[in-house]
Amino acid sequence: MHALSERRITSLVLLLIAVVLLYNTYGQQYADLGGAFSPMFFPRIILWLWVVLAALDLASELITRKETDRPQILRVAIIALGTLVFLWSMTRLGFFLSAVPMTALILITLNIRKPLPLLAVSVGVPMALVALFNHVLALPLPTSPFTWWF
């Protein structure tokens, strides 16, 4: 087992995030009226708790020899990135125009490559959702800058 396993790195990152956030609570200027009136009163308690627990978790990861299975990294990265791009572009390009390539990308990545089902699902499902929400339920999804239809 490598010293830098995925589990150990994640535990370390969680500890570092907690430490940075806790440090941040001491560096900010607040209208501190003292005690329970302070905006940082409760977050500090929680962040201290997080730091202690994350440190214990990291120690336990260093002691034990648990390994996670090797994921299909490329597949996950493509889907995660595709989803983020879709979520970012949904309110800019409209739901339909951003959903079609994202759905096709997910299907292709997950080995659904027959043209007819691929096309039917990646165009048909977003189209059905737009028709339902925009034109039946009158609860509009974001539309494209080109036409109000989708």
Add this chain to the structure above:
Amino acid sequence: MIDLLPQAAALIFTVEGIAVLVLGTMLGVVLGALPGIGSTVAVAMILPFTLTMSQAPAILLLLAVYAGSVYGGSISAILINTPGTPQSAATCLDGYPMAQRGEAGLALGWSTIASTVGGLVSAVVLLFAAPQLAALALNFGPIETFALILLGLTCIVSVSEGSLLKGLVAGSIGLFLGCVGGDPITGEARFTFGHFQLISGFNLLAVVIGVFALSEVLIRAAAKLEQDQTLVTFKGIVLPPLSAWRGRWKVLAKSVAIGNGIGILPGTGAATAAFISYAEAARSSPNRANFGRGEPDGLIASESANNAVTGGALVPTLALGIPGDAITAVMLATLTLHGVTPGIRLMTDNPVLIAAIFSGFFVINLMLLPVGIIVSKAAAPLLRLREGYMLAMIVLLCSVGVYFVRGNPFDLMVMGGAGIAGFLLRRQGMPMAPLVIGMVLGPTLEISLRQGLIITDGSFAAFFTGHPLAVVLVALAAGMLSLPLIKLLRDRGKA
């Protein structure tokens, strides 16, 4: 509550009301049957469809999907040996062996009746227990509320599958996420790092859908893709004759009682109830020798208990605003979206609506029997659906749901970020339910603690003098927290 039932019936038995009860239960059964979706994701997927509805039908639709999905999980458990929801994992043990010997229809018949009975009894428990609990909680001040939330948080211990330490880390992350945004007393922005979108905090549903639904998509994409499922022969549900129930009523009654009791305890959940009930039936049933080989008592125990949890779990969620698990946390967040704030004042502020919800929940469970018979046959071929289609649908529907909550593009990015973070955390065995419970309960814990300290001039010790109820609740919380330690010591003693 009983005297409000006629007014409640007027709310439920409209065309819209009946339509949502029937369609919601059907959808719930289908979504529950599809492995990987589960009750939490099913409710999240249905959320956008409720936004144009008025309060009662919207909430009833969500409840119908919830109850239907818990039952639906048994369909795939029996037909393909893969539980549609974690609650149905124990159903595989006897359901699939029955299906393998050509009794799939009968196995589903047993599970349908057991689920219906379990759900109906839990609806009655909800109807009577929730108002009593809420009436008691009306006397709570900030100190009692703090103690109550503390007790609610201890359920993190029981929802931390795998590692308690990781569950506690997830819980503290959730509590921190609840702190982001405006301070509840001074109004100053905390941890916003200059992003004005964060002043109102992280949107709970965006985080919940991200860590449960989106991370599930990534987890499944990371794993080896499943091969096409082979279905056993199934020609529709066969209801067991009344004579076949002889000697099995006791198992049913005991399992329903276990499910209801466990459901009311925050954090224990339907999967635990199903396994405890199964273990008890395996110990005490006259047919225990056949357990694991297709014994109907095993199916009755698991399915009646997991459906009995549904109503029980709603008792603390609705009456106290304390979600016991992820699904009730999602329910709580969606209720808030519809202008209903679960908690101490819910029963007094919305008596007719609550009566409608409770009686509607009874009707939903009553419908599990006919809907189960009709839908299970239609849902069976869907189990052959390629995983890719399902995962793409989850991403699309979840993003639509999150967009409709506030129409805020930032929430969509929060969902995406939560999905990736949830994926990484789940890969190292960190449960997500504690994170969500921490995020839901954090703001109330903070405000009640700070108010309590202001009342007592900063003396935490004064919380325990003159507040006997708070002392009892904190003692219970301490007891709950020490349970794993006691269990560990007992196990070591045995070893």
